[in-house]
Ligand SMILES: [Zn+2]
């Protein structure tokens with residue numbers, strides 16, 4: 643995923659702090675090599691971790707791979723998707739951005755992080 647499309651998709655989400663959906667911006671830091679970036683709210687400058695090296699992430703998270711495969715697409719109602727990236731708006735939950743394998747439309751799913759602790 644390139645930064646522009648990720649930022650575009652982040653426009654769908656509401657900032658957990660200022661409750662606006664002004665969008666988020668991801669500074670292109672060339673020193674970051676592991677895909678662990680930060681996204682900043684354009685409204686209040688709140689920052690949250692964004693994980694873009696999904697291949698590497700899923701290698702250590704078989705549960706998440708399984709969960710995403712069983713996901714039902716809200717557009718075509720078929721099951722199965724691929725994870726594009728995920729963000730962590732607060733310590734309590736994560737938001738996963740998924741592309742449907744059948745219709746190629748995108749959607750997002752919230753997951754409580756307690757389940758993985
Ligand atoms: Zn904000």
Ligand SMILES: [Zn+2]
Nearest residue numbers: 715718742745
């Ligand atoms: Zn679909």
